[in-house]
Amino acid sequence: MYSILTPLVDCYPKGLNPQHSGRCFFLSCSLQGSPRSVPPVRYIGKVLRRNRIRPKMGMEKEPQKPQQVSYTVEQLVAVNPYNPDILPDLENYVNEQVASQTYSLDANLCLLRLYQFEPERLSTQIVARILVKVWLACLNWPTLLFNVFQLCFEQMEQPFKTLIVLSHYLETGGFRQFWDEAAKSRHIVEAVPGFEQAIQAYAVHVLSLTYQKVPRSVLAEAINIEGLALDKFLEQQVVNYGWVLEMGQGGGQIIALPKTEFNHPELKKNSGDAVPLDHITRIFPILS
Amino acid sequence: MAANYEYEEASGHYDDQAAALRQQEVGYDPNFVPDSVKSFVVHLYRHIREKNVYEIHQMYETSFQTLSERLFKDTPWPSVDAVAHYVDNDHVFCLLYREMWFRHLYARLSPTLKQRIDSWDNYCSLFQVVLHGVVNMQLPNQWLWDMVDEFVYQFQSFCQYRAKMKNKTEQEIALLRQFDQAWNVYGVLNFLQALVEKSAIIQILEQEKQGLEQFTATDGYDYSGGSNVLKVLGYFSMIGLLRVHCLLGDYHTGLKCLQPIDISQQGVYTSVIGSHIATIYHYGFASLMLRRYVDGIREFNKILLYIYKTKQYHQKSPQYEQILKKNEQMYALLAICLSFCPQMKLVDEAVNAQLREKYGEKMGKLQRYDDEGYGDKLSRRQRYADEAFGIYDELFSYACPKFITPSAPSFDEPLVNYNQDAYRLQLKLFLSEVRQQELLVGARTFLKVYSTISLGKLANYLDVDESTLRMTLMTYKHKTHAVDSDGKIISNADVDFYIDDDMIRVVNSKPVKRYGDFFLRQIVKLEGVINDVDRIKVESAN
Numbered sequence: 038m039y040s041i042l043t044p045l046v047d048c049y050p051k052g053l054n055p056q057h058s059g060r061c062f063f064l065s066c067s068l069q070g071s072p073r074s075v076p077p078v079r080y081i082g083k084v085l086r087r088n089r090i091r092p093k094m095g096m097e098k099e100p101q102k103p104q105q106v107s108y109t110v111e112q113l114v115a116v117n118p119y120n121p122d123i124l125p126d127l128e129n130y131v132n133e134q135v136a137s138q139t140y141s142l143d144a145n146l147c148l149l150r151l152y153q154f155e156p157e158r159l160s161t162q163i164v165a166r167i168l169v170k171v172w173l174a175c176l177n178w179p180t181l182l183f184n185v186f187q188l189c190f191e192q193m194e195q196p197f198k199t200l201i202v203l204s205h206y207l208e209t210g211g212f213r214q215f216w217d218e219a220a221k222s223r224h225i226v227e228a229v230p231g232f233e234q235a236i237q238a239y240a241v242h243v244l245s246l247t248y249q250k251v252p253r254s255v256l257a258e259a260i261n262i263e264g265l266a267l268d269k270f271l272e273q274q275v276v277n278y279g280w281v282l283e284m285g286q287g288g289g290q291i292i293a294l295p296k297t298e299f300n301h302p303e304l305k306k307n308s309g310d311a312v313p314l315d316h317i318t319r320i321f322p323i324l325s
Numbered sequence: 326m327a328a329n330y331e332y333e334e335a336s337g338h339y340d341d342q343a344a345a346l347r348q349q350e351v352g353y354d355p356n357f358v359p360d361s362v363k364s365f366v367v368h369l370y371r372h373i374r375e376k377n378v379y380e381i382h383q384m385y386e387t388s389f390q391t392l393s394e395r396l397f398k399d400t401p402w403p404s405v406d407a408v409a410h411y412v413d414n415d416h417v418f419c420l421l422y423r424e425m426w427f428r429h430l431y432a433r434l435s436p437t438l439k440q441r442i443d444s445w446d447n448y449c450s451l452f453q454v455v456l457h458g459v460v461n462m463q464l465p466n467q468w469l470w471d472m473v474d475e476f477v478y479q480f481q482s483f484c485q486y487r488a489k490m491k492n493k494t495e496q497e498i499a500l501l502r503q504f505d506q507a508w509n510v511y512g513v514l515n516f517l518q519a520l521v522e523k524s525a526i527i528q529i530l531e532q533e534k535q536g537l538e539q540f541t542a543t544d545g546y547d548y549s550g551g552s553n554v555l556k557v558l559g560y561f562s563m564i565g566l567l568r569v570h571c572l573l574g575d576y577h578t579g580l581k582c583l584q585p586i587d588i589s590q591q592g593v594y595t596s597v598i599g600s601h602i603a604t605i606y607h608y609g610f611a612s613l614m615l616r617r618y619v620d621g622i623r624e625f626n627k628i629l630l631y632i633y634k635t636k637q638y639h640q641k642s643p644q645y646e647q648i649l650k651k652n653e654q655m656y657a658l659l660a661i662c663l664s665f666c667p668q669m670k671l672v673d674e675a676v677n678a679q680l681r682e683k684y685g686e687k688m689g690k691l692q693r694y695d696d697e698g699y700g701d702k703l704s705r706r707q708r709y710a711d712e713a714f715g716i717y718d719e720l721f722s723y724a725c726p727k728f729i730t731p732s733a734p735s736f737d738e739p740l741v742n743y744n745q746d747a748y749r750l751q752l753k754l755f756l757s758e759v760r761q762q763e764l765l766v767g768a769r770t771f772l773k774v775y776s777t778i779s780l781g782k783l784a785n786y787l788d789v790d791e792s793t794l795r796m797t798l799m800t801y802k803h804k805t806h807a808v809d810s811d812g813k814i815i816s817n818a819d820v821d822f823y824i825d826d827d828m829i830r831v832v833n834s835k836p837v838k839r840y841g842d843f844f845l846r847q848i849v850k851l852e853g854v855i856n857d858v859d860r861i862k863v864e865s866a867n
Contacts, residue, residue, distance in 0.1 A: 061820040119511050119514040119515050120515075121511065142577075146575065150573070150575060152580070153573065153732070154510050154511065154731050154732055156732055157731060187858065199809070205761070208761055208800070208803070209764070209796060209797075210795070210798075210799030210800045210803065211796050243799050243802065243803050246799075246803070246806055247798055247802045247823065248825075249823050249825045250825050250826045251824070251826075254827060255795065291826055320848050320849060320852075323849070323852045
C-alpha cells in the first residue's frame with residue numbers, strides 16, 4: 038500500500054536503540070554509529086574537527102612564527118567556539134595581544150564566554166588584562182563592556198572596581214577625574230602598553246564631536262598633557278591632522294578642530310530627499 | 326510552545342515530588358490509548374510518510390490541540406511505548422511523538438527532574454538523526470520552529486530550575502550530579518551550531534542572493550523530492566542561537582549569529598508568526614543593550630505595526646496569548662528606546678497611538694525635568710530623576726528575557742537560590758546606563774528652546790558649574806553618536822549642537838519633506854487601481 042518510500046532496514050547499530058526495533062522509513066542511509074549515551078559535546082566537537090582543518094594546539098612550540106599561531110587561534114574561534122578545550126589557547130592569545138598591541142574582538146569574547154560557563158577557571162589577571170585591552174580598543178563600542186562587566190560586577194575586589202570607576206568617568210566625559218584616578222592606580226594601567234595614547238585618542242575624538250573651537254585649558258585637561266609637551270603635541274596635530282591654532286577673546290589659545298559633519302552641521306550631507314535605488318525598483322514593472 | 330514567562334514563579338511549581346504526585350493523582354495511565362489518539366497517530370504517520378505537508382500541518386496545529394484540550398487537559402498523552410506498535414515502531418516517528426509529548430507536559434504540567442533529563446535525551450537523539458542521517462521527510466515550518474523554540478525554552482527552564490537549590494532533596498541533587506551533561510550549556514550551543522553548519526544554511530542564503538539557490542522563494546520547502554528538515558532547522562537554529570546568547574547577556578555574539586538573515590526583508594523567519602516575533606524581539610532587545618537605539622526603534626515599529634494589523638487572524642491559534650504578551654513587552658522596550666533617543670518620526674502613526682495609550686504617561690515622566698510643582702527646584706529635579714529611575718527599572722524588568730546563569734552550581738556549598746542573579750546583573754548594567762543618561766535630560770530640555778546660548782548661562786540654568794556642563798555636553802555627544810553594525814559613527818540625536826569656544830550653537834534642522842517616497846507610493850497605488858478597473862471592463866464585456 039505505501040510504496041512511495043522504500044523501507045530501510047537496520048539503520049542503527051544495535052546498541053543505539055534497544056526499545057524500538059530499528060526500522061525507519063524516514064532515513065535513506067545509515068547513521069555513523071553514535072551511541073545515544075555519549076555526551077553530545079565531545080561528540081559534536083569530534084565531528085566538527087573531523088571535517089575541518091585540525092587546529093595547531095602547540096602555540097609554545099613555534100615562538101618564531103607569531104603570525105601563523107594567531108591565525109590558527111582565530112580559526113578555532115570561528116569554527117569551534119563552544120569548546121572548553123580551547124581555553125588555554127585563548128588565554129595565551131590575550132597575552133600575545135597585549136605584547137604586540139593588537140586586538141581581536143571575537144577571540145576575547147569567546148574567552149569571556151568560556152569563563153562565564155566555568156567560573157572556577159576564571160583567571161583574575163587575564164580578565165583584568167582583557168578588560169583594559171578591550172576597553173581601549175572599543176571606547177566607542179559598548180558591546181564588549183557588557184560582557185566584561187558581567188564577570189566583574191559581582192567581584193568588588195581590585196582591579197575591577199577601579200576599572201569600572203574609570204570607565205564610568207570616560208563614558209560621562211569626566212576626563213579630569215579619570216586621569217586623577219588613573220594616576221592612583223598606575224600598576225593597573227601600566228600592565229597594558231599603549232594605554233595613554235588610546236585614551237588620548239578617545240578624548241580627542243569626543244572633543245571633535247562636540248567642539249568647533251576648544252579652549253586650550255579644556256584640551257589640556259582632557260588629554261592630560263601640559264606646558265611644553267602640549268605645545269609639541271599641538272604642533273604634531275597641526276601638521277598631521279589640520280588643526281589650527283588661534284587666539285581667543287580672553288587671551289588664551291583656541292584650537293580649531295578639523296571640520297567634520299558632527300561639529301559642522303552644514304557639512305552634513307542632506308540625504309533627506311534622496312530616494313534609494315531599491316525603492317525605485319518597485320515601479321520598474323510599471324514603467325516598462 | 327513555551328508556556329509562561331512570569332518572572333516570579335510560585336516556588337511550589339518546581340517541587341519535583343509534588344509534580345510527580347499530581348500526575349499520579351489524576352489517574353494517569355500511560356498505557357491507555359483512546360481511540361481518537363490511535364487514529365491521530367496512524368493518520369499523522371501516514372501523512373508524514375506521504376509528505377502531505379498541508380495535512381501534517383492541520384493535524385499538528387489543530388487536531389493535537391483539540392485532543393489535548395478534550396482528553397489531556399492535565400495529564401500527559403499516552404506514553405510512546407503504547408502507541409509505537411500502531412506506527413510500525415518507526416524510530417523517527419517515535420522521536421517526533423515524544424517531542425510533542427514533552428512539549429505538552431511542559432505546557433500543561435510541571436516536569437519532574439527525571440522527565441527533564443529524558444526530554445534532553447530525546448532532543449539529542451532527534452538532532453543526531455537529523456544531523457547524521459539523511460532524512461526523507463517534509464515537515465511544516467511551524468513544527469520545525471516549535472522544535473527549536475521549545476529546545477531553547479526547556480534549556481532556559483532547566484537553568485532556572487537548577488538555580489533554585491534551596492529546596493532540593495538529596496535525590497534530586499544526586500540525579501543532577503549524575504546527569505551533569507543534561508542541558509549542559511556547551512551541549513545546547515553545540516547542537517544549535519552543528520545544525521547551522523551541517524545544513525550549510527549560511528552558504529545557501531548567500532547563494533540565494535546571487536540567484537543560484539531557491540530557499541526563501543519556496544518558504545524552505547523542497548519541491549524536488551528532498552527534505553526540508555535539516556535546512557529549515559539550520560535556519561531556525563540561527564534564531565535559536567540569538568536567543569541563547571541574549572539569555573547569557575552576550576548581545577554582540579547574538580546579533581552576529583543572526584547576521585546571515587536579512588531582517589529588512591521577508592524571509593522564512595516571517596513564515597511562522599512565532600519565529601518572526603522571537604527574532605525581532607531579541608534583535609530589538611540586543612540593539613537596545615548595545616545602545617543602537619535607532620535600529621531597535623525601526624524594527625520594533627515594523628513588528629508592532631504588523632501585529633496590530635494581523636492579530637485578529639491569530640485569535641484561534643494556541644499561541645495567541647504569547648503573541649499578546651510579547652506585543653506588550655515590545656511596546657515597553659520601544660518606550661525605553663524612544664526615551665533614550667527621541668526620534669518620533671521613525672514611529673508609525675498607529676503604533677504611536679497605541680504607545681501613547683499604554684505608556685504615554687510614563688514616557689512623559691521620563692522626560693520631565695523642571696515642571697512646576699512643589700518644593701524647591703533642586704529637590705524637585707531630584708524627585709523627577711528618582712521617579713524616572715523607578716520607571717526604567719519597572720519597564721526593563723517587565724520586558725526583559727529571563728536571563729540564566731549557565732554554569733552548574735557547586736553542590737558542596739550551602740544551598741541557595743541564585744536564579745535571579747543573572748537578571749539582577751543585567752538590570753544593574755542597564756540602570757548604570759540610565760544613570761549616565763540622566764544628566765542629559767536637563768540639557769536636552771534647554772537646547773530645544775535656544776538657538777544660541779553661552780556656556781555660562783546654561784550652566785546657571787542647570788545649577789551646575791561650567792566644567793560639569795562641559796562634561797554633560799560631551800556625554801550627550803558621546804551617547805548620541807553610536808557606532809552602528811558597520812563600524813561607522815552615526816548620530817541619532819534629535820537636538821544637535823556644537824560648541825564654539827564658549828558659545829553653544831544649536832543646529833536648526835528643519836524636517837525634510839520626503840517627496841520621493843510619497844510619489845513612488847502613489848504611482849504603485851494608481852497602477853493597482855488601473856489594473857482593477859481594466860479587469861472590470863473585461864468581465865462586463867463577457
